[in-house]
Amino acid sequence: MNTENFRKMFYPDVCDDEWNNWKWQLKNKIQSTDQLSRFLSLTQDEIKGLSLKNKNLPVSITPYYLSIINPEDIDDAIRKCTIPRPEEAFATEGEAIDPLSEEKYSPVHGIVHRYPDRVLFLVTTTCSVYCRYCTRSRIVGEDVHINDTESWEKCISYIQSRPEIRDVLISGGDPLTMSDEKIEWLLSRLRKIEHVEMIRIGTKVPVTLPQRITPELTAIIRKYHPVWMSIHFTHPHEITPETQKACTMLADAGIPLGSQTVLLKDINDNSETLKQLYHKLLKIRVKPYYLYQCDPIEGSVHFRTSIEKGLEIIQNLRGYTSGYAVPNYVIDAPKGGGKIVISPDNIVQKSDNKVYLRNFKNEIYEYPNNPGSPCTDCVQEYANAL
Numbered sequence: 591m592n593t594e595n596f597r598k599m600f601y602p603d604v605c606d607d608e609w610n611n612w613k614w615q616l617k618n619k620i621q622s623t624d625q626l627s628r629f630l631s632l633t634q635d636e637i638k639g640l641s642l643k644n645k646n647l648p649v650s651i652t653p654y655y656l657s658i659i660n661p662e663d664i665d666d667a668i669r670k671c672t673i674p675r676p677e678e679a680f681a682t683e684g685e686a687i688d689p690l691s692e693e694k695y696s697p698v699h700g701i702v703h704r705y706p707d708r709v710l711f712l713v714t715t716t717c718s719v720y721c722r723y724c725t726r727s728r729i730v731g732e733d734v735h736i737n738d739t740e741s742w743e744k745c746i747s748y749i750q751s752r753p754e755i756r757d758v759l760i761s762g763g764d765p766l767t768m769s770d771e772k773i774e775w776l777l778s779r780l781r782k783i784e785h786v787e788m789i790r791i792g793t794k795v796p797v798t799l800p801q802r803i804t805p806e807l808t809a810i811i812r813k814y815h816p817v818w819m820s821i822h823f824t825h826p827h828e829i830t831p832e833t834q835k836a837c838t839m840l841a842d843a844g845i846p847l848g849s850q851t852v853l854l855k856d857i858n859d860n861s862e863t864l865k866q867l868y869h870k871l872l873k874i875r876v877k878p879y880y881l882y883q884c885d886p887i888e889g890s891v892h893f894r895t896s897i898e899k900g901l902e903i904i905q906n907l908r909g910y911t912s913g914y915a916v917p918n919y920v921i922d923a924p925k926g927g928g929k930i931v932i933s934p935d936n937i938v939q940k941s942d943n944k945v946y947l948r949n950f951k952n953e954i955y956e957y958p959n960n961p962g963s964p965c966t967d968c969v970q971e972y973a974n975a976l
């Protein structure tokens with residue numbers, strides 16, 4: 591089914607103006623088993639998952655995002671990412687509720703300061719859609735007081751007091767679920783801080799709620815350049831005309847766009863799916879930035895795949911497609927070590943002055959390392975003879 595047929599079937603009385611209005615989409619988000627079963631014939635597992643008690647993470651899907659699920663396919667990628675399963679209730683060894691120890695690196699409520707020159711600024715706990723593998727399920731969907739101006743003021747004072755912070759990453763929750771006024775308030779306050787060279791927004795809204803990207807919003811963002819955007823993409827099915835339009839508007843507003851993708855078992859963990867996604871992203875001017883190994887969040891075992899799989903995917907991309915289509919494959923180290931890039935080991939052997947390298951076709955090439963000093967006399971003799 592496509593979005594048009596979905597609308598005809600389930601929202602015949604909703605006019606274009608309403609459907610294309612992001613506030614309507616948010617007001618009508620689907621949150622319960624009863625609501626969901628109107629649209630999809632839910633499996634036993636899904637019904638159980640939806641009725642789990644003590645679930646950390648609420649359920650929410652915008653009508654638009656639901657419309658791109660194929661109802662005939664119980665293994666649909668977007669369906670798996672958004673509808674809980676019973677596995678979510680079980681913690682496996684090595685899993686944690688705050689796997690990246692963000693709380694430990696939080697000098698002020700709402701700030702994570704892990705790297706010397708940049709901070710993560712969590713401005714809201716709300717998302718339009720809750721991804722079941724969310725790294726921040728400990729806070730999202732809950733009212734933990736990071737989305738009021740009083741707590742924002744404290745975060746901004748912290749950034750102001752640290753001249754080494756040149757890069758602020760606004761995330762949450764999803765910052766673009768907030769009003770234009772709040773977004774402008776934050777951007778304008780951050781832009782006033784001289785040492786803040788760049789601002790980034792981390793969001794999935796262009797994918798789950800593309801209607802939110804309005805001319806008013808892009809006009810606000812462009813006033814505070816340089817503003818970059820990292821968009822959470824998971825699967826090629828997400829690149830619809832709506833998302834394409836949203837990304838075009840953002841790119842036309844001069845916002846450099848990057849994608850962040852979590853490697854998810856049986857959802858996108860094969861090179862064909864990711865290559866397709868990355869090609870589609872480049873066509874809409876989004877540079878694949880990070881491919882994340884899935885964080886060991888509690889109840890995520892059914893989403894996680896092996897590092898070997900990730901490396902194999904990178905190996906199948908590098909050399910076989912544009913370099914721009916190949917993201918950095920990273921593990922955000924448990925306990926707060928930060929992002930660590932992992933890549934296929936291409937140095938086969940090293941000696942004092944030679945390095946043997948493996949290319950994308952698995953052929954070995956030799957590079958002369960440590961060239962030593964030039965023969966000054968020979969160069970001089972040659973130059974004199976000219």
Ligand SMILES: *Cc1c(COP(=O)(O)O)cnc(C)c1O
Nearest residue numbers: 702703704705708709710759929
């Ligand atoms: C990911 C992250 C950043 C940004 O890292 P980049 O590699 O610069 O994109 C900054 N702070 C925290 C805490 C992060 O998790």
